[in-house]
Amino acid sequence: MDNRLALLCGAALSCLALPALAADTDVTIVLNEELETLEPCMSSQSNIGRVLLQNISETMTELDPSNGSLMPRLATSWEETDDATWRFHLREGVTFSDGSAFDAEDVKHSVERTLSDQLTCEIGAKYFGGMAITPTVVDAHTIDIASDPAQPILPLLMSTLTIVPSETPMEFTRDPVGTGPYELTEYNVGQNITLTRRDGYWGDAPTVTKASYVFRTDDAVRAAMVQTGEADIAPLISQTDATNEATDFAYPNSETTYLRIDALTPPLDDLRVRQALNMAVDREAFLGTLIPEGAEIATHMTVPSTLGADEDLAVPAYDPEGARALLEEARADGVPVDTEILLLGRLGNFPNVTEVMEALQSMFADAGFNVKLQMVEVAEWVKYYSKPFAAGDTPALVQAMHDNNRGDPVFSMYFKYACDGLQSGICDEELDADIAKATGTPGDGRAAEWRKVFARAHDISADVFLFHMVGFSRVSERLDFTPTIATNSELQLSQIEFN
The missing domain is CATH 3.90.76.10 (Dipeptide-binding Protein; Domain 1)
Structure with missing residues (x-):
C-alpha cells in the first residue's frame, strides 16, 4: 500500500483487510456501497445487478x-x-x-x-x-x-427477468442459484463477496476465474485502490479522481438523479408547493462543480434517448423569490407550508452526493422551506423509497437515481408514477390513464403516447428532476475492458479479458 492510499484509508477508516490479487485471471472489484440482499429478483437495483446479473442469474x-x-x-x-x-x-x-x-x-x-x-x-x-x-x-x-x-x-x-430454479421458495434468498457462468462461493456481510467460475456452464468459459467484490464508500479510496493494484475495477469514481487517461473512462450511465416527492402528504399535496420546490433549485450551479460538467439537466425520469422523450419540456426556472410567493399564496389558503419536510439522501449513491444534498437543503431554506436533511445507508434508504414508505405521515423528499438503459419508458413510468406504483409518491387519474394507454400501444404511435405521459408528470410537478448523469470508472491497465452505458447496472465478468 503506497503512502497516498494509506493516508486515504486512515481518513476513511475503511481500508482494513484489503485483498491481495491472487491468480493472474482473478479480479478484485471495489464497489461504492454494500449489497443489502443477494436476491436475484432485486437485480434491477444497480448495486445488486453489478454482482448478480448475467454472472449468477441470467435472463431469457x-x-x-x-x-x-x-x-x-x-x-x-x-x-x-x-x-x-x-x-x-x-x-x-x-x-x-x-x-x-x-x-x-x-x-x-x-x-x-x-x-x-x-x-x-x-x-x-x-x-x-x-x-x-x-x-x-x-x-x-x-x-x-x-x-x-x-x-x-x-x-x-424478458431481458430483465432473472431465472431461478423452480424449487426456489417464495422468500428472499442469500444464496442465489442461477444458470450463469459463476457461482457464489463466499459472502462476508459488509466485507466481501466472491464469485468463482463454475464448471458445466452452457456457454463459453469466461477468462476471469474468480471475482472478489469489496466495498469502500470513499471515492478517492476506490480510485487509489486501482492505481496501486489493490483492485482491478472501480465502476464508480468521481470526476475529480478521473485524471488518468490510461485507466479512466467517462460514459453516459443512463441514470437520472431526482427527488421523489411524497405528494400525497401535506403540504406536498399542493401543486404550488411542488412547483416552489422545483423553482428553488439552481440546477446550473451544480454542473462542473459537484456534478460532472457532461451531465444534462433533466426534465424527465428517463434519459433523452428514451422513446417519447420531449426536448421541449422546460427546465423549471431558478426563482427563489417566486417560490416564496407561491408558498405565501398556499399559506393564505391554509396549506401548512411551515411543516418540517424530511430530505432523505442515500450515502454513497454517487460521488459528492452528501455535498449535493447539503446544497439542496440550503436552496430550499432560501426559498422558505423548513427542511431537515438525513443521509442514510442503502439498507435504511430502501425503506423510504418503496411502499409502504417508512416516512409515514411525515412529508418527505427522497433522493434517488433511476436507471433506464433499455430505450422504452415502460421500464420506468408505471412503478414511478402510477397510483399503485411501488415507488410512486403521487396518484393522478389522468396520469394513470396515460401510462396505461402508452404501455399497450404498439408501433409508431407508442412514442406519442409516452410523450403525453412525460408532459403530464411535468405539468403536475410530480418530482424534482435534477440531472441525467455521467459515470466515471477506473480500470486497471492489466485488463481489457471498456465500461459502457450498461456498466452502471451490470458488470459481466465474461466480458473482461486480460492484456
Missing part, C-alpha cells in the same frame, strides 16, 4: 447496449402467436449451479415468483407493473407468455 433475452438489438440468452428464439402471447424456445443442455437442469418449469416459476404478492421483487414492480403476465408451459423447452394488456415489447421485458 439480453439487450446489446452498443446497438439496442435484442439477443438470445436462455431463450434461443421467440415469436408472437397472437396479439397478447409470445412463444419462447429455450436453450437445451443448460444447468443451474446446483446441478439441476433448466427447463420451462423454471421459467414459469421465475415469472410467478417475481410477480408474486408474497414478496416484493423490484424487477416485478419496476418492469411488470400494471399488467398481468401468464406463463404456460408447452413442453420442457417451450413456454408461452401472455400479457394483459398486450405487451408489444414483451421479449424486451
Whole structure:
C-alpha cells in the first residue's frame, strides 16, 4: 500500500483487510456501497445487478447496449402467436449451479415468483407493473407468455427477468442459484463477496476465474485502490479522481438523479408547493462543480434517448423569490407550508452526493422551506423509497437515481408514477390513464403516447428532476475492458479479458 492510499484509508477508516490479487485471471472489484440482499429478483437495483446479473442469474433475452438489438440468452428464439402471447424456445443442455437442469418449469416459476404478492421483487414492480403476465408451459423447452394488456415489447421485458430454479421458495434468498457462468462461493456481510467460475456452464468459459467484490464508500479510496493494484475495477469514481487517461473512462450511465416527492402528504399535496420546490433549485450551479460538467439537466425520469422523450419540456426556472410567493399564496389558503419536510439522501449513491444534498437543503431554506436533511445507508434508504414508505405521515423528499438503459419508458413510468406504483409518491387519474394507454400501444404511435405521459408528470410537478448523469470508472491497465452505458447496472465478468 503506497503512502497516498494509506493516508486515504486512515481518513476513511475503511481500508482494513484489503485483498491481495491472487491468480493472474482473478479480479478484485471495489464497489461504492454494500449489497443489502443477494436476491436475484432485486437485480434491477444497480448495486445488486453489478454482482448478480448475467454472472449468477441470467435472463431469457439480453439487450446489446452498443446497438439496442435484442439477443438470445436462455431463450434461443421467440415469436408472437397472437396479439397478447409470445412463444419462447429455450436453450437445451443448460444447468443451474446446483446441478439441476433448466427447463420451462423454471421459467414459469421465475415469472410467478417475481410477480408474486408474497414478496416484493423490484424487477416485478419496476418492469411488470400494471399488467398481468401468464406463463404456460408447452413442453420442457417451450413456454408461452401472455400479457394483459398486450405487451408489444414483451421479449424486451424478458431481458430483465432473472431465472431461478423452480424449487426456489417464495422468500428472499442469500444464496442465489442461477444458470450463469459463476457461482457464489463466499459472502462476508459488509466485507466481501466472491464469485468463482463454475464448471458445466452452457456457454463459453469466461477468462476471469474468480471475482472478489469489496466495498469502500470513499471515492478517492476506490480510485487509489486501482492505481496501486489493490483492485482491478472501480465502476464508480468521481470526476475529480478521473485524471488518468490510461485507466479512466467517462460514459453516459443512463441514470437520472431526482427527488421523489411524497405528494400525497401535506403540504406536498399542493401543486404550488411542488412547483416552489422545483423553482428553488439552481440546477446550473451544480454542473462542473459537484456534478460532472457532461451531465444534462433533466426534465424527465428517463434519459433523452428514451422513446417519447420531449426536448421541449422546460427546465423549471431558478426563482427563489417566486417560490416564496407561491408558498405565501398556499399559506393564505391554509396549506401548512411551515411543516418540517424530511430530505432523505442515500450515502454513497454517487460521488459528492452528501455535498449535493447539503446544497439542496440550503436552496430550499432560501426559498422558505423548513427542511431537515438525513443521509442514510442503502439498507435504511430502501425503506423510504418503496411502499409502504417508512416516512409515514411525515412529508418527505427522497433522493434517488433511476436507471433506464433499455430505450422504452415502460421500464420506468408505471412503478414511478402510477397510483399503485411501488415507488410512486403521487396518484393522478389522468396520469394513470396515460401510462396505461402508452404501455399497450404498439408501433409508431407508442412514442406519442409516452410523450403525453412525460408532459403530464411535468405539468403536475410530480418530482424534482435534477440531472441525467455521467459515470466515471477506473480500470486497471492489466485488463481489457471498456465500461459502457450498461456498466452502471451490470458488470459481466465474461466480458473482461486480460492484456
